[in-house]
Amino acid sequence: MQEIIKVEHLTKSYGKRIAADNINLSVPRGTVFGLLGANGAGKSTTMECILGTKKADGGKVSVLGMNPLTDRRQLFEKVGVQFQEASYPDKITVSELCEVTASLYRQTACPDELLDRFGIGGCKKSLVKDLSGGQRQRLFIVLALIPDPEVVFLDELTTGLDAKARRDVWKILFALKEKGVTILLTSHFMDEVEVLCDRICILRKGNIVFSGTVSEAVKNSSCDKFEDAYLWYAEREEETNESF
Numbered sequence: 558m559q560e561i562i563k564v565e566h567l568t569k570s571y572g573k574r575i576a577a578d579n580i581n582l583s584v585p586r587g588t589v590f591g592l593l594g595a596n597g598a599g600k601s602t603t604m605e606c607i608l609g610t611k612k613a614d615g616g617k618v619s620v621l622g623m624n625p626l627t628d629r630r631q632l633f634e635k636v637g638v639q640f641q642e643a644s645y646p647d648k649i650t651v652s653e654l655c656e657v658t659a660s661l662y663r664q665t666a667c668p669d670e671l672l673d674r675f676g677i678g679g680c681k682k683s684l685v686k687d688l689s690g691g692q693r694q695r696l697f698i699v700l701a702l703i704p705d706p707e708v709v710f711l712d713e714l715t716t717g718l719d720a721k722a723r724r725d726v727w728k729i730l731f732a733l734k735e736k737g738v739t740i741l742l743t744s745h746f747m748d749e750v751e752v753l754c755d756r757i758c759i760l761r762k763g764n765i766v767f768s769g770t771v772s773e774a775v776k777n778s779s780c781d782k783f784e785d786a787y788l789w790y791a792e793r794e795e796e797t798n799e800s801f
């Protein structure tokens with residue numbers, strides 16, 4: 558199976574704080590990979606170093622066989638990105654933001670179709686700033702899919718969405734996966750991770766403390782449920798400290 562994302566010995570520090578410490582991971586085509594960990598564990602930093610929007614201090618990253626720092630323009634056409642926060646002009650409408658985004662790429666998916674699939678087709682004329690949190694979140698996923706990407710990066714995918722909208726997003730991701738799209742996501746919802754992710758890695762203070770499938774995570778822990786197992790890996794040290 559073709560490796561779409563490969564990360565070897567990635568490190569990144571902010572001053573003395575090590576945010577990513579010797580990260581190794583590999584994501585085959587058409588699979589969903591979950592980057593997990595508590596707040597501040599290093600997920601966004603790792604994702605941004607993979608994308609080349611942050612420069613790593615050390616290590617090697619390849620996406621679709623390209624170097625995200627030196628092949629930025631070529632990669633840009635094939636990669637969709639949804640960040641936790643995005644900036645946009647104050648007076649821009651949903652359809653204008655979609656048009657502006659589409660104009661950045663040579664080939665695109667149909668923005669109107671995407672807006673309909675995500676249940677926000679009726680908001681095309683609304684100002685982005687007037688959308689509800691959940692509608693805005695859906696719009697940012699739509700923007701990530703406008704380049705009709707081969708790889709999608711989704712940071713905190715369904716934060717702010719209601720239960721129905723989360724399920725709808727899951728269905729869309731399954732359809733993308735069927736098409737061979739590769740997805741790297743971060744999420745704080747373990748039910749979502751269980752449903753969507755083929756493989757995961759759990760970060761704690763910038764280090765990978767588990768790498769494998771959800772069922773391997775449960776099997777190798779002392780827990781029966783994945784959410785408990787996740788907490789066991791992600792929070793173990795803190796719990797030990799608290800008991801002192």
Ligand SMILES: Nc1ncnc2c1ncn2[C@@H]1O[C@H](COP(=O)(O)OP(=O)(O)OP(=O)(O)O)[C@@H](O)[C@H]1O
Nearest residue numbers: 571574575576594595596597598599600601602603
């Ligand atoms: N620009 C920055 N300057 C200094 N420190 C930073 C910067 N960005 C992140 N950090 C620190 O690096 C560590 C990792 O942060 P990062 O945002 O990658 O974590 P995260 O796992 O994505 O967290 P969250 O779940 O809260 O989004 C944290 O301790 C954070 O405070």
